[in-house]
Amino acid sequence: MVIAIGFEGSANKLGIGIVHNGVVLSNCRRTYITPPGEGFLPRETAQHHRSLVLAVLSQALREAAVTPEQIDVVCYTKGPGMAPSLQTVAIVARTIAQLWNKPIIGVNHCIGHIEMGRMITGSDNPIVLYVSGGNTQVIAYSRNRYRVFGETIDIAIGNCLDRFARVLKLSNDPSPGYNIEQLAKKGKKFLSLPYVVKGMDVSFSGILSYIEKQSYQLLKSGEYAPEDLCFSLQEVLFAMLVETTERAMAHCGSQEVLIVGGVGCNLRLQEMMETMCHERGAKLFATDERFCIDNGVMIAQAGFEMFRTGNLTKWDETTVTQRYRTDAVEVTWR
Amino acid sequence: MADDGRKCALGYDFKLIKQGAEAKVYKGNYLGRPTIVKERFKKSYRLLDLDNHITKERIKSEARAVLRCKIAGIHTPALYLVDFERRCIYMEDVQNSTTIKDYITQISEEAENEAGTAGSLLMKLYPIAQEIGKVLGKLHANNIIHGDLTSSNMLLVKDEKDTLTIVLIDFGLSHVESSMEDKAVDLYVLQRALMSTHANVDRLFATILDAYMKENKKESHEVLKKFNEVWARGRKRTMVG
Missing domain, CATH: 1.10.510.10 (Transferase(Phosphotransferase) domain 1)
Structure with missing residues (x-):
């Protein structure tokens, strides 16, 4: 019986979660929300996390009804992410690991998403579509690694959506992507946008530049409403994702898809993926915002898997890193 | 169903051998030659306009590139027929x-x-x-x-x-x-x-x-x-x- 606590703070979410052998005991989260038209900057994000981390920690312990003594392992996000916020959270994890005298494990953020998705949905060996503000990857497991079959060759999908939300001055509460999704539901008129698929890779930066440049004129002339632009952008971006995911499925002969990451809770994306899976006789696994969006549980779960297989992090390696590839981690638990 | 009609339209000589990400691939005989038919079937997850546009572009690209390769002396399967209506390309089935x-x-x-x-x-x-x-x-x-x-x-x-x-x-x-x-x-x-x-x-x-x-x-x-x-x-x- 292992109880693991996970600390996450790679971007604007601060999350602490506790899992007990695959059962979620608590999942607490705070989001740093910036004014419309602005993104979150590293320094301010770290300040946000610093001011709340202890309150969230006691809430997580309280909700899980566990005492520090009962915890077996402390897990934290080693990377990838923004350095200041990663550091803030890592320092807290290192401190309590010492105070409570527990082993510590540095977890790859992307692996966290995958392992938690597998735990929550019970999918065994899926093709993983990992879509968030910082990452866009199509991943499959093979020979002890999560191998990246396709990914963005420039910016992440969430970054593309967030930045377009800034152009429209949409609210960042609860998230810019959520507000784009709501507007897109009312969109009707389709604007033709570039569609950029390169093998199993995708590229979003050109699409963003295009729509950024066009939107002012299109909105001013009344030819398109903001709703139409959100709708068109979503349709094109998601079609690209579904297509590359399908390519990976055909390439690997897989019959399962798991969507993880913040953009993964977009219902239109899930719907499109479901349609594709249905046509192929495949199965889709997806989760809701509690687990899709960055959280502490995912770090605890991946850390638990590592702990179970004796994969502890040496004390002098409990650092953080901004770049940490999904395929850099040796998977010891599968 | 429209889908079945399309399959029949290919004739009974053609057998579905693979469903790739983009297309259904059939094998058979066309004008006495071993032939592969690639049908870029409709993707219902995409908007119809977007799907039509992408499919048309890709069929065009494929046909053009094959021609260019031929001129450049690069081996590709020979093209037999391009059918936009049925979203199909007929091409040589490369033997061995x-x-x-x-x-x-x-x-x-x-x-x-x-x-x-x-x-x-x-x-x-x-x-x-x-x-x-x-x-x-x-x-x-x-x-x-x-x-x-x-x-x-x-x-x-x-x-x-x-x-x-x-x-x-x-x-x-x-x-x-x-x-x-x-x-x-x-x-x-x-x-x-x-x-x-x-x-x-x-x-x-x-x-x-x-x-x-x-x-x-x-x-x-x-x-x-x-x-x-x-x-x-x-x-x-x-x-x-």
């Missing part, structure tokens, strides 16, 4: 061929059984890698960007004299472009595909690149420079230090 993917897997398994080293496996694949590099060099020297280079999209044909020929297929994502950027991304896509599919022979790409440089001499320096730039973008590299 295996995909490079299957070939590498087969050779790897053989090598494993013989308990050979990774080095000896690489030696065995060397002539193929050379040939691939040469074909790609020629492709880019003619400004044809394939757009989806993987080991599944290359066929290996061996004739009676054991001469190896690489046949390129699946030109749906191709376009004609002289920019170094597109050529570099084309190579990058291939390297990534090889890394994820054939992790045991990750050094294969170096040989391919070598042969590519020799073939596409004029641009080799600039393509390589761009290639390194593409790798440095985004989150693709690990931060050291």
Whole structure:
């Protein structure tokens, strides 16, 4: 019986979660929300996390009804992410690991998403579509690694959506992507946008530049409403994702898809993926915002898997890193 | 159902052999020749307008690239018929061929059984890698960007004299472009595909690149420079230090 606590703070979410052998005991989260038209900057994000981390920690312990003594392992996000916020959270994890005298494990953020998705949905060996503000990857497991079959060759999908939300001055509460999704539901008129698929890779930066440049004129002339632009952008971006995911499925002969990451809770994306899976006789696994969006549980779960297989992090390696590839981690638990 | 009607329209000679990501692939006879029919069926997850547009573009790209390759002396399946209405391309069924993917897997398994080293496996694949590099060099020297280079999209044909020929297929994502950027991304896509599919022979790409440089001499320096730039973008590299 292992109880693991996970600390996450790679971007604007601060999350602490506790899992007990695959059962979620608590999942607490705070989001740093910036004014419309602005993104979150590293320094301010770290300040946000610093001011709340202890309150969230006691809430997580309280909700899980566990005492520090009962915890077996402390897990934290080693990377990838923004350095200041990663550091803030890592320092807290290192401190309590010492105070409570527990082993510590540095977890790859992307692996966290995958392992938690597998735990929550019970999918065994899926093709993983990992879509968030910082990452866009199509991943499959093979020979002890999560191998990246396709990914963005420039910016992440969430970054593309967030930045377009800034152009429209949409609210960042609860998230810019959520507000784009709501507007897109009312969109009707389709604007033709570039569609950029390169093998199993995708590229979003050109699409963003295009729509950024066009939107002012299109909105001013009344030819398109903001709703139409959100709708068109979503349709094109998601079609690209579904297509590359399908390519990976055909390439690997897989019959399962798991969507993880913040953009993964977009219902239109899930719907499109479901349609594709249905046509192929495949199965889709997806989760809701509690687990899709960055959280502490995912770090605890991946850390638990590592702990179970004796994969502890040496004390002098409990650092953080901004770049940490999904395929850099040796998977010891599968 | 419309779908069944379409299948019938292909005639009873055609048998569905594969449903890829983009198309259903049928095998059969057309005008007395062994033929592959690639049907880019409707993708209902995409908006109809978007789907129609993409499909049409890809059928066009495929047909154009095949023609260009022929002029450049690069082997591709011969084109028999393009049917926009039914979203189909009829083309030559290349006889005695295996995909490079299957070939590498087969050779790897053989090598494993013989308990050979990774080095000896690489030696065995060397002539193929050379040939691939040469074909790609020629492709880019003619400004044809394939757009989806993987080991599944290359066929290996061996004739009676054991001469190896690489046949390129699946030109749906191709376009004609002289920019170094597109050529570099084309190579990058291939390297990534090889890394994820054939992790045991990750050094294969170096040989391919070598042969590519020799073939596409004029641009080799600039393509390589761009290639390194593409790798440095985004989150693709690990931060050291």
